[in-house]
Amino acid sequence: MAARKSTRSRWWRGPLQESESNRGQRAVKILRALKKTYPDAHVPLNYSTPLQLMVATILSAQCTDKRVNEVTKPLFKRYKTASDWAAVDQETLEEEIRPAGFFRNKARAIRATAAELVTNHGGRVPDTLEELTALRGIGRKTANVILAHAYDKQGIIVDTHFIRISRRLALTNEFDPVKIEFATMRFLPEHYWSDFSLWMTWHGRFICPARKPTCEECPVRGSCPAAESAGKVTWRVKTPPEPQRRKPA
Numbered sequence: 001m002a003a004r005k006s007t008r009s010r011w012w013r014g015p016l017q018e019s020e021s022n023r024g025q026r027a028v029k030i031l032r033a034l035k036k037t038y039p040d041a042h043v044p045l046n047y048s049t050p051l052q053l054m055v056a057t058i059l060s061a062q063c064t065d066k067r068v069n070e071v072t073k074p075l076f077k078r079y080k081t082a083s084d085w086a087a088v089d090q091e092t093l094e095e096e097i098r099p100a101g102f103f104r105n106k107a108r109a110i111r112a113t114a115a116e117l118v119t120n121h122g123g124r125v126p127d128t129l130e131e132l133t134a135l136r137g138i139g140r141k142t143a144n145v146i147l148a149h150a151y152d153k154q155g156i157i158v159d160t161h162f163i164r165i166s167r168r169l170a171l172t173n174e175f176d177p178v179k180i181e182f183a184t185m186r187f188l189p190e191h192y193w194s195d196f197s198l199w200m201t202w203h204g205r206f207i208c209p210a211r212k213p214t215c216e217e218c219p220v221r222g223s224c225p226a227a228e229s230a231g232k233v234t235w236r237v238k239t240p241p242e243p244q245r246r247k248p249a
């Protein structure tokens, strides 16, 4: 009996064989295509100071940017310093931010973080990852948002879009945001980190959403193994082992 010819493409045959340097080159190619596609990409949250960005980012968890901007508009006129945010009582702030959802936790996080800023940083939002992540209400994602967009530093912001698309593009296998952040650092030059994150988010919003990615219109489909499977990830990225450290002679 004649052997049945496989209809699967080369992408479907087991783990992807790709060296780390090839993956890095492919990532830069993807980055260039995204840059061209989203020249006006920007953070959709309204803010004019690091403190405002910090508050808006805390409020943005599980909430649309439009809603966050509606909520913050009057609040940014009322509360201008970290002391103002720390001094407002819990119930008042809860009512003021209620439309953003999870208002109890968010109010607690804003007040606690603001109080820490006053106590430990003279009311200023710090500009290092270590200091930011040491604040009670700030996780790595929020810290990287602040670094990238309030201080113009480099940070990889791993949101749900970034996780989904980097898996579809076979840049990583991981689901864990911190592992994805570190994996991306290994192959993407640092001066691209913040921009790449922004473009990935925009790509996730406009072309590569969770459901029904529009692969036929996608500017990176030539570099994307998921283009043939409508976004389904059916492979493993073969990650080379960490280079062995040489023993001292």
Ligand code: SF4
Pocket: 165, 168, 169, 207, 208, 213, 214, 215, 216, 218, 219, 220, 221, 224, 225, 226, 227, 230, 231
């Ligand atoms: S080709 Fe499809 S799955 Fe791949 S990044 Fe583009 S839209 Fe997403």
